[in-house]
Amino acid sequence: MAPDGPPITRPISCKQCGATPAASVQIRSHLGLLLWMRCKAVDGPFCSHCGIALIRVMTTKTLWQGWWGPLSLLATLFALHSNLDAYRDLRRLPRSAPPSARARSGMGKPVHRRPPAYVALIPLCCAIWLLTSLIGSAS
Numbered sequence: 001m002a003p004d005g006p007p008i009t010r011p012i013s014c015k016q017c018g019a020t021p022a023a024s025v026q027i028r029s030h031l032g033l034l035l036w037m038r039c040k041a042v043d044g045p046f047c048s049h050c051g052i053a054l055i056r057v058m059t060t061k062t063l064w065q066g067w068w069g070p071l072s073l074l075a076t077l078f079a080l081h082s083n084l085d086a087y088r089d090l091r092r093l094p095r096s097a098p099p100s101a102r103a104r105s106g107m108g109k110p111v112h113r114r115p116p117a118y119v120a121l122i123p124l125c126c127a128i129w130l131l132t133s134l135i136g137s138a139s
């Protein structure tokens with residue numbers, strides 16, 4: 001017999017550590033190769049700790065591996081923007097502890113403290129050089 005009354009809603013818990021609260025976010029990475037590309041998406045829910053740790057890893061990979069294909073520019077920008085949205089959602093969650101003695105790994109360094117992330121400056125500098133060359137040759 002089904003109970004009467006409003007349905008019981010439970011807060012969603014992190015799929016990695018079980019902590020609550022968690023947010024349903026999707027975290028992406030992109031690998032651009034000369035002739036093909038590979039997009040990866042990991043669905044939550046994640047607590048702020050586990051989600052931000054995963055965002056740091058996948059965003060750093062995207063920053064140094066995402067640009068190396070002719071069609072990868074848009075896919076890389078999409079992955080980075082999507083991860084920024086997920087990061088904002090996770091930052092709004094209060095800090096939480098895992099519900100039991102489950103151990104969580106550390107969050108790792110922020111993206112700006114990971115040297116591979118700065119590989120993204122190479123295609124950015126090339127794009128700036130190309131644009132300034134086009135503007136210079138047009139005038």
Ligand SMILES: [Zn+2]
Pocket residue numbers: 014015016017018019046047048049050051
């Ligand atoms: Zn977690």
